[in-house]
Amino acid sequence: MTRTHEFADGKLVAATDAGIGTLTFHNEQRKNAITAAMWRDIPRALHFLSVDAGARVIIVAGAGGQDFSAGADISEFATVRKDAETARAYELDNSIAFRAIRSVRVPTIAAIRGICYGGGFGVAAACDLRLADESARFAIPAARLGLAYPADAVQDIVLALGNQTTRKLLYTGLPITAREIETSGFLLETFSDVAELEKAVFALAGSIAGNAPLSIAASKLAIRAVTESDNVLMSEAEVLGTSTFESADYAEGRAAFAERRKPVFRGE
Known part of the structure; x- marks a missing residue:
């Protein structure tokens, strides 16, 4: 039985079918950037999928078939990160979301295409498995915005990406391609197009969902x-x-x- 639940005013959609859960960012007009409300609701959405809906594996993706996520929605920063106090609160919400992805009981798979920047990169790094197509681009532009990335998220990235490539991304803020990042071990596999990516992601998810x-x-x-x-x-x-x-x-x-x-x- 399929179950679906919307969070963060419909910008975060959780659904399950045959034991496979999907968590989708629906903010296409902003390249699926993650709003403050979305950050806060990620733990709730994961709980819905893994506990209430009985998902045995969760696929994380961006809606619209173009971008995974551009990261935090910078258009909100004038209000949600207007000073040190609000910035610290915002970062805490980020960290809680990353921890929820990292610690959810079932495996998580990031299906990545297009932009995967900043907080979106952090989401992918917190997932257990990552697959991408050749359109994927990765960057952590924190240094270009004058802010620091949450330390626990940096830990996820170092563990997933390795020391040297993490340093390059954090210090330069420059993007790299899926093929470049695949050599670091960050990606399980890279595919030539979205159809191949989706086929591989759901095949992998189905294999996991069928196990104990x-x-x-x-x-x-x-x-x-x-x-x-x-x-x-x-x-x-x-x-x-x-x-x-x-x-x-x-x-x-x-x-x-x-x-x-x-x-x-x-x-x-």
Whole structure:
């Protein structure tokens, strides 16, 4: 059953179908720039998808088939970032959104084409997997705006992109292409056009959605623990991993293997 819910006055749309969730930025006239309301509602949208709607994987994309996201909506800065106090509050909303993407229980896939700048780049970096087509362009123009990027978002970018390329992007503010950034390991794969990209993204999402949710959650948590060198997360991942041995899905997986059929996992 398909479920859809709009957030941030319709500029953030969450939908699920057959276990695959989509989180789409709908601000096409501004290259899908992320408004303050959108930043605040990203955690709510992810909770809707992963908890209320039962998504087993979430695809993050920009609407309109042109751009992923130009980042924060700078047209709002005169009000939402007019001074140090409001800027700090705005950055906190950014960080909360990045953390929600990073820590949501199910895997996230960024489907990137066109502009992927600033906060949009941060969203992509916080996702688990990233695929793009050749139209994609990446940049972090913070230094050209006279502001600093949130430190936790920088951590996501360093982990996803590597030290040297992160330095180049942050220090210069200059854009690079999908093919250039692919060599850093930031992208899982790059495709020649949007049709190939969408086909690959949904094939990957379908493969993930068909697997045991508890196993995927344990794997995601363990990967986070390793990449973030977090002993608390590692302990949580060990507990979650051990719990799979007593799950109904583990019994189903063994039965399906013995019976040479496709398993039906319920996340239990």
